[in-house]
Amino acid sequence: MFVPDRPPGGTPAGRRGPLVVVFLALVWVMACPASLRAAEGKPYDDKLMRISEILGAVHYLRELCGANEGQYWRDRMRELMDAEGSSALRRARLTRSFNQGYRSYSRTYNTCSPSAQTAITRFLTEGTQLSEGLVKSFP
Secondary structure, eight states: OOOOOOOTTOOGGGGGHHHHHHHHHHHHHHHSOHHHHHHHOOTTHHHHHHHHHHHHHHHHHHHHTTOOOTTHHHHHHHHHHHHHOOSHHHHHHHHHHHHHHHHHHHHHOSSOOHHHHHHHHHHHHHHHHHHHHHHHHOO
16 A cells, blocks of 8 residues: 655654645645636546556555565655645545555455456556556657
8 A cells, every 4th residue: 555655753643644635635625716626637637547546456466466576566656646746635646546456456356366467467558558648648
């Protein structure tokens, strides 16, 4: 699961950080006029959220299947957030998508099976296609 870095010292209070971000994002959504919220969105957000979800699923499945990659996919998510997480709301949406992908597949797969391997392959293919499409459409 993707959890933003803890503050120095790594205290248990640092675990509340994502909740605070989500809370602040919700307050912002409720307080801002619709025209400002619309300006926050980008024309490629649906694809970006899908890529985030794929990264979460692949992070879980590759570890389950013994890829021994450590935090490789989580680190790719961190890079995506650094590039696209221009606001608390945007970072919260990206994080939510990553975690949704991770949780969905952690409920579905408890062991590495042939269907889990197939899911990994399909996700990697879809993620590559989405990424290449975004680069071509929005250089």
